[in-house]
Structure formats: C-alpha cells, structure tokens
Amino acid sequence: MWKNFQALQVLLFVVLFTFYMVALLGNSLIVIVTVTDRALCTPMYFFLRNLSFLEIGYTSVMIPKMLLNLLSETQTISFAGCGAQMCFFILFGITECCLLSVMAYDRYVAICHPLQYTLVMNQRVCIQMAAVSWSIGTLVAFGQTVSIFTLPFCGSNSISHFFCDILPVLRLATTDTRKNEAAVAIVTVVFIFIPFLLILLSYILILFTILRMPSAEGRHKAFSTCSSHLIVVSLFYGTVTFTYVRPKSVYSLGSDRLLSLLYTVVTPMFNPIVYSLRNKEVRSALRKSIVRQTSFLIRCGNSRVFSADD
Numbered sequence: 001m002w003k004n005f006q007a008l009q010v011l012l013f014v015v016l017f018t019f020y021m022v023a024l025l026g027n028s029l030i031v032i033v034t035v036t037d038r039a040l041c042t043p044m045y046f047f048l049r050n051l052s053f054l055e056i057g058y059t060s061v062m063i064p065k066m067l068l069n070l071l072s073e074t075q076t077i078s079f080a081g082c083g084a085q086m087c088f089f090i091l092f093g094i095t096e097c098c099l100l101s102v103m104a105y106d107r108y109v110a111i112c113h114p115l116q117y118t119l120v121m122n123q124r125v126c127i128q129m130a131a132v133s134w135s136i137g138t139l140v141a142f143g144q145t146v147s148i149f150t151l152p153f154c155g156s157n158s159i160s161h162f163f164c165d166i167l168p169v170l171r172l173a174t175t176d177t178r179k180n181e182a183a184v185a186i187v188t189v190v191f192i193f194i195p196f197l198l199i200l201l202s203y204i205l206i207l208f209t210i211l212r213m214p215s216a217e218g219r220h221k222a223f224s225t226c227s228s229h230l231i232v233v234s235l236f237y238g239t240v241t242f243t244y245v246r247p248k249s250v251y252s253l254g255s256d257r258l259l260s261l262l263y264t265v266v267t268p269m270f271n272p273i274v275y276s277l278r279n280k281e282v283r284s285a286l287r288k289s290i291v292r293q294t295s296f297l298i299r300c301g302n303s304r305v306f307s308a309d310d
C-alpha cells in the first residue's frame, strides 16, 4: 500500500515537472519571439506575449511548491506562504480572464471592423487595456487575500488540496465566513463570468460577420486568425468550469482533485503549443530565431577557437 503511494508520488512528480518545463520553455519562447520578430509586432501578439508572461508567473507560483511537497514528507506551507500563494493565484487568474476578453475584442475589431483596426487598436490603447487587466487582477487579489487572512485561524490546520485555494482555506476560519463566501461569489460573477460573456458576444458577432463574407477563402482566412484564441479560451474556461463548477459531494473525491490538478497545469502548457501549431507567423518566427541562435553559438564557438590559437 505504502509502496503504491510512493510510486504514485514519483509518477506525479515526473509528470508535473515535465509539464512545468514545457510550459516554461514554450511561454518563454513566445515572449522572446514576439519581442524580437517584426512580423509579430501586432496587437494580437502583444496580448499573447502578455498572456505567456502571465502564465510563466502562474505556473511558477503553483508548481514548484507542489513539486517540493511531493518530495518531502511534511507537506506544510507557512501562513504567509499560503497567503502569498492565494494572492498570486487570484491575481493571475483574474488577469487571465480580463486579458482573454481583451484578446477577443481585438479579434472582433480585426474581423468585424477591419478598416478601423489600426486606428482603434493603436499602441496606446493596447498598453492601456493590458494595464487595466493587470490592475483589476491586482486589486481583486489584494482585496480578497486581505479579507480572508485577517479572519481568525487557530493554530496549525490542514487542507486537503494541492494549493491554498480560497474555499478550502475559508473553511478553516473559526468565525462565520458567509460574508467572505458572498464576496467570492460576487468576484466570480463579475470578473470571471462577465469576461466570459463578453468573449461569447465577440465570437457571436465574429461568426455573423464571417458567415456574411462572400468568398470561402475570405471566410477561411478570417476564421484562422481567431481559431487559436478560441481554442485557448475554451481550454481555460473548460478547465475552470471542470474544476470549480461541480456539486460539493463530487468535489471531495481524491481522484477528481488529481484530475483537476492536471487540468490546471495543462492549460499553461498548451497555449504556446496551440499558437505555434496554428499560426504560420509564429512558426516562421520560431524557426528564424532558432537558426539565429544556433549560428550565433557556432560563431561564438569559432571565435573562441581562433583566439585560443593566437
């Protein structure tokens, strides 16, 4: 029994570690390529870079601590550590919802109002929209974390979860937490569900425009510019729904929690893969950047050989 448990832990460690490395590498490549390649100097890739940057942060807040816990026998987290983890988890989660809806708006303008696109989505507007997304995430995260961690807690507690998620922590407080639960519900509706409705609205309008296009080629081209975003949105909201919108009885099952963990980790890993598989521009930028890096390395290697000769 104990052996099986250890084997499961090792397996989980290897899987998580691999996912983490893939997510880090993929998202870093997207950040680098969208900075260095001129063809990717558009609002869409500006927001994608911001999303990749966010996902590096998100996975780095969650996974290393999980990996440590899998290796050690005492799986503890300090009170402050738990607060910090929750704060960043909320910050990145809410910012991701906002950024995804900003990206949907970007696709809506590009497809439904192509003539006004460069005017509407100018650099200043893009920076402001990203900044507003980050500000909303930060404000909500601080507000929620402060209001939860100023509640009274007694001694040391244990939660049966992989990280300091809001509801498991709230259950440990020694007072009435109904106000906090209401606040969590309001935040969920305003900052997770409303962005989802905005994304839905954008795609309904996009769909109508695409269907009205006269040529099949035009339809295909318009759809291909938003298909990556659509996949990423579906992955994100699909996993959020799968993880959180379930009856309480199901929530307490261990295997389900394990599944939800894998789902949470899978999303950040897939975004760069989806974008680089589906977008020709990203693929060619990646290829160029890899060629540049290798030729740079070869050149550096040669010059070292030469200088060693003299």
Ligand SMILES: *[C@@H]1O[C@H](CO)[C@@H](O)[C@H](O)[C@H]1NC(C)=O
Pocket: 031, 049, 050, 053, 126, 127, 128, 130, 131, 134
């Ligand atoms: C994301 O957007 C914010 C706000 O506009 C900006 O300050 C930040 O540099 C961006 N991050 C990346 C990696 O582009």
